[in-house]
Each structure stands twice: as C-alpha cells, then as structure tokens.
Amino acid sequence: MSGTPNEFALISKFFGPLATHPAALGLGDDAAVLTPRAGHDLIVTTDSLTAGIHFLPDDPPNLIAAKGLRVNLSDLAAKGAEPLGYLLALALPRHCDSAWLECFARGLSADQKTFGVSLLGGDTTATPGPVTLTITALGQLPSGTMIRRNGARPGDGVYVSGTIGDAGAGLAVLKDGLIAGADADHLIGRYRLPCPQLALGNALRGIASAALDVSDGLLADLGHIAEMSRVRIILESGAIPRSPATTRVWPGLEGILRAATAGDDYEIAFTAASEASAVAAGVKAGVRVTRIGRVETGQGVVLLDADGRELRVEKPGFTHF
Amino acid sequence: MSGTPNEFALISKFFGPLATHPAALGLGDDAAVLTPRAGHDLIVTTDSLTAGIHFLPDDPPNLIAAKGLRVNLSDLAAKGAEPLGYLLALALPRHCDSAWLECFARGLSADQKTFGVSLLGGDTTATPGPVTLTITALGQLPSGTMIRRNGARPGDGVYVSGTIGDAGAGLAVLKDGLIAGADADHLIGRYRLPCPQLALGNALRGIASAALDVSDGLLADLGHIAEMSRVRIILESGAIPRSPATTRVWPGLEGILRAATAGDDYEIAFTAASEASAVAAGVKAGVRVTRIGRVETGQGVVLLDADGRELRVEKPGFTHF
Numbered sequence: 001m002s003g004t005p006n007e008f009a010l011i012s013k014f015f016g017p018l019a020t021h022p023a024a025l026g027l028g029d030d031a032a033v034l035t036p037r038a039g040h041d042l043i044v045t046t047d048s049l050t051a052g053i054h055f056l057p058d059d060p061p062n063l064i065a066a067k068g069l070r071v072n073l074s075d076l077a078a079k080g081a082e083p084l085g086y087l088l089a090l091a092l093p094r095h096c097d098s099a100w101l102e103c104f105a106r107g108l109s110a111d112q113k114t115f116g117v118s119l120l121g122g123d124t125t126a127t128p129g130p131v132t133l134t135i136t137a138l139g140q141l142p143s144g145t146m147i148r149r150n151g152a153r154p155g156d157g158v159y160v161s162g163t164i165g166d167a168g169a170g171l172a173v174l175k176d177g178l179i180a181g182a183d184a185d186h187l188i189g190r191y192r193l194p195c196p197q198l199a200l201g202n203a204l205r206g207i208a209s210a211a212l213d214v215s216d217g218l219l220a221d222l223g224h225i226a227e228m229s230r231v232r233i234i235l236e237s238g239a240i241p242r243s244p245a246t247t248r249v250w251p252g253l254e255g256i257l258r259a260a261t262a263g264d265d266y267e268i269a270f271t272a273a274s275e276a277s278a279v280a281a282g283v284k285a286g287v288r289v290t291r292i293g294r295v296e297t298g299q300g301v302v303l304l305d306a307d308g309r310e311l312r313v314e315k316p317g318f319t320h321f
Numbered sequence: 322m323s324g325t326p327n328e329f330a331l332i333s334k335f336f337g338p339l340a341t342h343p344a345a346l347g348l349g350d351d352a353a354v355l356t357p358r359a360g361h362d363l364i365v366t367t368d369s370l371t372a373g374i375h376f377l378p379d380d381p382p383n384l385i386a387a388k389g390l391r392v393n394l395s396d397l398a399a400k401g402a403e404p405l406g407y408l409l410a411l412a413l414p415r416h417c418d419s420a421w422l423e424c425f426a427r428g429l430s431a432d433q434k435t436f437g438v439s440l441l442g443g444d445t446t447a448t449p450g451p452v453t454l455t456i457t458a459l460g461q462l463p464s465g466t467m468i469r470r471n472g473a474r475p476g477d478g479v480y481v482s483g484t485i486g487d488a489g490a491g492l493a494v495l496k497d498g499l500i501a502g503a504d505a506d507h508l509i510g511r512y513r514l515p516c517p518q519l520a521l522g523n524a525l526r527g528i529a530s531a532a533l534d535v536s537d538g539l540l541a542d543l544g545h546i547a548e549m550s551r552v553r554i555i556l557e558s559g560a561i562p563r564s565p566a567t568t569r570v571w572p573g574l575e576g577i578l579r580a581a582t583a584g585d586d587y588e589i590a591f592t593a594a595s596e597a598s599a600v601a602a603g604v605k606a607g608v609r610v611t612r613i614g615r616v617e618t619g620q621g622v623v624l625l626d627a628d629g630r631e632l633r634v635e636k637p638g639f640t641h642f
Contacts, residue, residue, distance in 0.1 A: 030396055030470075031400050033364055034363055034365070035362050035363060042354070042355055042356060043352050043353070044442065045442060046408040046409075048410040050446060050447075050449075050450070053447060054446070079354075087367040089455040121366060123367055125375070127453065128373055128450065129371070129451050132448065132450070134367075136367055148349075149350050149351075224349075228349045
C-alpha cells in the first residue's frame with residue numbers, strides 16, 4: 001500500500017496483518033504480483049461504497065468493511081469466479097480515529113477467513129468528504145467459463161437465489177423503525193452484511209446462460225441482462241421469493257413492487273435453459289433457487305400480476321444521479 | 322462498469338468508447354476477464370485522487386483524469402511492468418455536469434492512446450463529498466522480474482530520473498503566483514500532468530536493486546526503500562537534479578530541501594550496483610538519470626550539505642494525517 005510516515009504506521013499496524021497472501025508482498029511494495037492458475041482467466045471488478053450513500057455513517061466500521069469486501073466478492077460470484085484477493089483504496093476524514101480503523105480492519109480480517117481471500121495492496125488517503133472505500137477484487141475461473149450478461153436466450157427460465165427485498169426492508173426499518181424484534185434484526189443484518197453467493201456462482205458455470213448480482217434492484221438488474229442479451233424478460237410478481245419479515249414490512253402487491261425495486265440484496269439472478277440444472281445448482285450450493293419468470297424475444301423487463309396483467313413500475317431500481 | 326439506468330447512459334456515452342480492450346467486455350459485464358502472457362506475472366496497483374487533496378477542484382477535468390491514470394501507470398513503471406489496462410471507480414457530486422464528464426473522458430481517451438492501455442471496467446457513484454477517482458492499474462512483466470523496494474544493498478548507488486521538485490514548485494506557483502511566464506507554465510504542467518517513466522522502468526529490470534516512484538517526496542520515498550531494504554541511504558543535496566524553473570522558485574539550500582520533500586514528481590528513484598548500467602538504462606529510455614547518493618549499512622535517509630554535514634529535515638514528505 002502507499003502512504004507517508006503516519007499513514008505507514010496506520011497501514012502496517014492495522015492492514016499489514018491482512019496481507020496474508022505472498023502476492024501482497026507484505027504491502028511494502030505498493031503493488032501486488034500474481035498469476036492465475038494455468039488454464040484459468042483472471043477476473044477483476046471494482047466497487048465503491050460512500051458513507052451516506054451505500055451505508056449509514058454510524059454503521060459499525062467492521063460491517064462497513066465487510067460490506068465493501070462482500071459486494072465485490074458478490075460480483076465475482078455472479079461471474080462464477082473463485083476469489084483470490086482484493087485491493088483497498090480507503091479515503092478517510094482526518095478526524096477518523098484509531099479505534100474506528102481497528103474495528104474496520106477487524107471486519108476485513110474476519111471476512112478474509114470466511115471467504116479465503118487476502119488483502120493484496122491499496123492506498124490510504126485523507127478526504128474532506130465522507131468515508132469512501134473502493135475495493136478491487138480479483139478472482140479466477142477456468143478459461144472461457146465466465147458467466148456473462150449477454151447470454152440469455154428466448155425459452156430460458158429466469159431464476160433468483162434466496163429472498164428479495166430483505167436489504168431494502170432492512171434499510172426502511174433502520175430509517176423508520178417500522179417493526180422491532182427478531183424480524184427487524186434479520187432485515188437489518190441483510191442490509192448491513194450481504195452474503196456473496198460464491199458457491200452458487202461456482203455451481204452455475206456451464207448452466208447459467210446469463211447472471212448478475214442483485215445490487216440496484218431486481219427489475220433494474222434484470223434490465224441489464226435483457227439489454228445485453230437483447231431479449232425480453234417476463235417476471236411473475238407472485239413468484240418473487242420474499243422472507244416473512246419483508247412481507248411484514250412491505251405487505252401486498254405494493255410490497256412486492258418495493259421488494260423487486262429495492263437494492264442491496266446481492267442475490268444472484270440468472271437465466272438458464274434447463275430448469276433441472278438450475279435447481280440442481282442451488283441444491284449443490286445449499287441455496288434456495290426460485291424460478292421467477294421466462295425469457296422471450298423482444299426487449300425490456302415486464303412484471304405480471306396474478307392475472308397475467310402487466311404492472312406499471314415507476315422506478316425499477318436505485319439511481320445515483 | 323456497474324450503475325443504474327441514468328448512470329448507464331452516462332457510462333455508455335462517455336466511458337463505453339474507452340473500453341477498447343476485449344478484456345473489458347464492452348463494460349457491459351461489470352468485470353474484466355484477462356490473462357497475462359505466458360511466462361508473465363500480473364502486477365496490480367491502486368491509487369486514489371481526491372479534489373482538494375491531490376488536485377485543485379477547478380483543475381481542468383481532462384488533466385484530473387490523466388493524472389489519475391498516470392500516477393497508477395507510474396507505480397507500474399517503478400516495478401518495471403508494461404501496462405495492460407485499468408479500472409476506474411469515480412465518485413461524483415450530484416451537480417457534476419455532462420460537460421465536465423465529457424472533458425474527463427477526453428483526458429482518459431488521449432492518455433489511452435499515449436500509453437497503449439484500455440479502460441477495463443469500473444463503478445460510478447454519487448458522493449456528497451468532493452470528486453474522488455480511484456484507479457486500479459494492471460500490468461505484466463516476465464515472471465519474477467518485478468523490481469521491489471527491498472533489494473537495495475550497501476555499496477549500491479542511488480539514482481533518480483529527470484528533475485525533482487518541479488511539481489511541488491508548480492503547486493506553489495498555482496497557489497501563490499510566485500513567478501509567471503514559460504517557467505511557471507512548465508512547473509504547473511509538471512504538477513498537473515506527471516509523465517510515468519515506463520520506458521525507464523522497463524530498462525531497469527535486472528539493473529535496479531530497488532525502485533519506486535517519487536510521489537510523496539524524494540526523502541520520504543527513499544525512506545521506504547531504506548526501511549524495506551534495511552539499509553541507510555546517504556544523499557548529497559548538491560547532486561539532486563533540479564530544473565532552472567524550480568531553482569528560480571525555490572533558490573538556495575532551503576530550495577533544495579523543499580524540492581527533496583515536495584511530492585508529485587513521479588520520477589523513478591532507484592538503487593543499482595552498477596553505475597554504468599544505471600546510466601545506460603537512462604540512455605536506452607531517453608531519460609536523464611542522475612546519481613544522487615549511496616547505500617550504506619544502517620537505517621534511515623540522510624541528506625548531506627556541500628561540506629558533508631548532515632542537514633536537518635523537519636518533514637521528509639507529504640502526510641495525509
């Protein structure tokens with residue numbers, strides 16, 4: 001990692017122990033050197049999180065760090081890649097204290113063990129703005145097997161892992177305190193700490209025709225598959241899997257619409273020609289996989305109600321601008 | 322690159338044309354897939370720039386973009402790597418206009434042609450803070466030939482490319498208008514648009530025992546080599562190469578101290594056992610290389626005056642915290 005004397009002290013104290021992979025060169029070299037396994041491609045992806053936009057400024061620092069790492073691992077998961085490591089660019093306000101940083105590093109350390117990755121390098125800078133972390137994750141997979149967004153074909157089924165809307169409902173609970181108790185804790189946990197579906201992504205190589213992780217909202221994200229694959233995606237609103245807690249916070253058809261347009265779930269949405277293979281991949285990964293629609297010729301994403309009528313959606317997902 | 326509908330429009334309009342490498346998958350897939358040449362290692366590095374810290378908020382956007390790219394290419398240069406491409410995470414204030422973005426993308430486009438690299442992917446987000454760009458650059462070099470920071474040995478000479486202090490003097494001119502005319506333009510240009518020493522880095526593989534790029538200040542940066550290599554570095558203040566313009570802005574011994582502790586030059590400082598080889602590498606790359614000191618046993622960096630007396634340095638370089 002780069003930095004000047006004081007930063008170096010911070011870096012070596014809190015981040016040095018995270019550089020567990022030889023490729024990181026102990027963070028002393030401001031660059032990582034690595035080579036994918038023979039017959040493998042390297043997959044690289046980057047995502048930023050900013051306080052006040054992607055997390056709440058008073059969220060626990062260990063969870064902010066873990067979320068930053070996990071949203072990037074989730075991108076790798078959706079491609080079918082096995083994660084190798086990550087670089088961290090951290091912009092910190094000058095008043096940021098050592099206890100905050102220590103807790104932040106602890107969050108990374110715990111997740112490194114969970115997901116088998118290492119810090120490979122990075123950059124620590126001061127900012128007059130909010131805390132911003134940019135993580136670049138690197139992974140590998142057998143050459144030519146990356147699951148792209150442009151492979152959906154008419155006749156494919158559309159599937160999603162887990163349940164949809166939990167993170168958005170969790171954010172709503174955090175902001176408005178709509179419910180309390182175990183359901184609230186579950187939803188807030190889903191918002192703060194997404195779980196990258198790495199095992200499912202791995203199992204979907206050769207099975208999914210297109211995939212991505214649900215970050216901006218199910219409808220918006222499937223819109224990317226529809227656009228890149230030049231197909232039309234038809235979703236049945238009643239089939240979208242929701243947790244009991246989310247249904248409690250957001251009931252009825254309006255609730256389904258909210259769940260389908262809320263972001264941050266980091267489930268994998270994918271298309272596949274074979275329903276049996278899609279379900280088998282879920283079983284192999286120990287993850288619930290639900291069929292929620294089909295691919296047709298045409299363009300765009302359409303959400304149908306129980307009577308097969310097209311529902312009007314004002315805003316399919318989160319937009320920054 | 323990732324993003325939601327409006328971001329996608331921005332991305333495809335301004336950044337889509339920058340994804341010239343097949344590995345970028347046209348930015349449609351939120352990840353890049355690449356493989357280093359056989360027998361080569363992949364080198365990865367990341368650096369952030371924040372408005373008000375690393376550049377002035379009203380700097381021309383094309384130059385901000387180019388600087389962001391070049392400081393990362395400079396890291397690759399110091400390792401001896403050939404650049405392949407980069408990922409861009411861009412945090413933008415909501416009021417950022419389309420003309421600003423267009424100019425920013427134009428700066429990247431011009432530099433992509435200059436340095437033979439491609440945008441490979443990225444992330445565009447909104448921030449309530451200042452513009453922040455984080456670039457992750459990827460390069461390659463023959464396996465095992467990366468120039469590290471820990472290889473300096475007692476008896477080696479210490480060298481630096483180009484002239485030192487120009488960027489710092491340029492920033493001083495921008496802030497205080499100390500001088501005007503061609504000299505001022507030259508220095509401001511050096512601050513705004515560093516030139517990564519890629520040809521020299523390439524020529525130094527197998528010759529330099531340790532190297533890095535001068536970003537935080539010559540003394541501070543050589544301090545990293547001293548620390549990582551566990552050696553003492555002795556510099557002769559009179560040998561530090563300065564441009565006539567910098568000498569005009571910062572005259573005398575005080576000026577040398579300022580030049581040696583100012584950052585942003587992005588020259589390569591390195592150690593080498595053979596002076597003839599060090600000079601030859603400079604000739605091969607068409608870059609001036611100056612011997613500025615020697616490596617001894619011990620620790621730290623020492624700056625000597627013309628009489629061989631140790632100069633006291635209050636602050637060897639830029640610190641963020």
